[in-house]
Amino acid sequence: MSKKKQVELTATELFQERGYAATSMRDMAQALGIEAASLYSHIKSKEEILQNICFRMAQNFFDAMEEAFAEEPATAQEKLTRAIVAHIKVITEDTSASAVFFSEWRHLSEPHLGEFLQMRERYEGIFYNILKEGVNNGEFIALDLKFSVLTILSALNWTHNWFKPSGKMSAEEIGKRLGFTMLNGLKKK
Amino acid sequence: MSKKKQVELTATELFQERGYAATSMRDMAQALGIEAASLYSHIKSKEEILQNICFRMAQNFFDAMEEAFAEEPATAQEKLTRAIVAHIKVITEDTSASAVFFSEWRHLSEPHLGEFLQMRERYEGIFYNILKEGVNNGEFIALDLKFSVLTILSALNWTHNWFKPSGKMSAEEIGKRLGFTMLNGLKKK
DNA sequence: CCAACTTGCTAACGAACGTTAGCTTGTATA
DNA sequence: TATACAAGCTAACGTTCGTTAGCAAGTTGG
Numbered sequence: 001m002s003k004k005k006q007v008e009l010t011a012t013e014l015f016q017e018r019g020y021a022a023t024s025m026r027d028m029a030q031a032l033g034i035e036a037a038s039l040y041s042h043i044k045s046k047e048e049i050l051q052n053i054c055f056r057m058a059q060n061f062f063d064a065m066e067e068a069f070a071e072e073p074a075t076a077q078e079k080l081t082r083a084i085v086a087h088i089k090v091i092t093e094d095t096s097a098s099a100v101f102f103s104e105w106r107h108l109s110e111p112h113l114g115e116f117l118q119m120r121e122r123y124e125g126i127f128y129n130i131l132k133e134g135v136n137n138g139e140f141i142a143l144d145l146k147f148s149v150l151t152i153l154s155a156l157n158w159t160h161n162w163f164k165p166s167g168k169m170s171a172e173e174i175g176k177r178l179g180f181t182m183l184n185g186l187k188k189k
Numbered sequence: 190m191s192k193k194k195q196v197e198l199t200a201t202e203l204f205q206e207r208g209y210a211a212t213s214m215r216d217m218a219q220a221l222g223i224e225a226a227s228l229y230s231h232i233k234s235k236e237e238i239l240q241n242i243c244f245r246m247a248q249n250f251f252d253a254m255e256e257a258f259a260e261e262p263a264t265a266q267e268k269l270t271r272a273i274v275a276h277i278k279v280i281t282e283d284t285s286a287s288a289v290f291f292s293e294w295r296h297l298s299e300p301h302l303g304e305f306l307q308m309r310e311r312y313e314g315i316f317y318n319i320l321k322e323g324v325n326n327g328e329f330i331a332l333d334l335k336f337s338v339l340t341i342l343s344a345l346n347w348t349h350n351w352f353k354p355s356g357k358m359s360a361e362e363i364g365k366r367l368g369f370t371m372l373n374g375l376k377k378k
Numbered sequence: 379c380c381a382a383c384t385t386g387c388t389a390a391c392g393a394a395c396g397t398t399a400g401c402t403t404g405t406a407t408a
Numbered sequence: 409t410a411t412a413c414a415a416g417c418t419a420a421c422g423t424t425c426g427t428t429a430g431c432a433a434g435t436t437g438g
Contacts, residue, residue: 003415017295018210018295019208019209019210019295019296020208020211021207021208021210021211022209022210022296024394024395024396025395025396025397026394026395026396034415034416034417035416035417035418036395036396036397037396037397037398037399037416037417037418037419038415038416038417040396040397040398041414041415041416042415045396045397046396046397077376080375103292106206106207106208107208107211131375134375138377139376139377140375140376140377141373141375141376141377143370143375144357144358144366147358147363147366148370148375150347150350150351151344151367151370152344153347154343154344154345154346154347154348154350155340155341155343155344156343157343157347158339158342158343158346158347159343161339161343162339168333169333169336174336177333177336178340181337181340181371181374182370182374182375183374183375183376184330184374184376185370185371185372185373185374186269186320186323186329186330186332186337186371186372187266187328187329187330187372187373188327188328188329188330189378192385213424213425213426214425214426214427215424215425215426223385223386223387224386224387224388225425225426225427226386226387226388226389226426226427226428226429227385227386227387229426229427229428230384230385230386231385234426234427235426235427
């Protein structure tokens, strides 16, 4: 692994744990066993690390979605399940970067911040369209689309807080369960 | 409103917007139209503000839960719905403080941090027990309890990100809808 | 009215921040 | 072998941070 990759990995963990603003270059350097000034042999700036994390994760989410829909599923339910599974897979592949992605983007400076927010909006639109299709073709109950997209993403996006690779459930399984819960609810029929 | 209350309110909004660590005393002072040093006429320290926010919100959540269960509901479903509604009411009553509560607690120093985490664990236990009761008495499908508590709380806890008092839905309505979605799912029967 | 308190200010402190500059040593390449 | 580059270090910069100290003016209460 390149030193630059190591720097980013260490930074990601520290950003997750302490937050971007509360993580200093000296913290990062110490964790890597070097001096803060030496970090600049590998990176341009502190923010460059954050940008890399945020835009890489954003791209991962879009890639996963593209793969999930490589072949067009027949139903909106299938689409939703696939979208949820894909989303969870990205999160669980790198929970630290996901955590940073979900909460530290606000520290991006312009124009990166604006770009990031646009990407996010586009991504949410994918879920919106799936739900809309499901409501329109009668698969889903009548619902407030925006509200429901946010509810689903809320449930999904907190996964990084508690997912453990060593835990009982695989990412696929978690995704499937979340999909099931979203579609069927908790109540016994 | 007392000046101390104003300081806390302003700080809450800034903490929400920028994060605790990235909000300086000078930022807060500026927003209040005074100098940073003057803040110390009203507060002891920066962290005192954060402590006040976190522990006040924690208490609010417990109070709301106590009120929701003033009379013992008959079913686990009713309990869950009440718990969800109560939870959402607290969040929507003060979305800024809620946002700070959910994400900035990590900046608390010990022993406050430890206390906070204990309170949080106790609160999650309430949802855990409701789900457990529902599963045991056959109201809910067999499920992984921990996973489901986290799913529900995930969905609920992101509400502060998008709830708008001026929006179409009241807090009660949002709570009811979230409860309905959790219990029944999106799928049309 | 006067003393005590409150609330603001300026000035400053010691510490911490992200980063640059210059140097040294090790490594790679022609 | 000599040169160029990489990767580290120390020292330092200018800036920012949370906070304290001392002062002045306004407010409150006896």
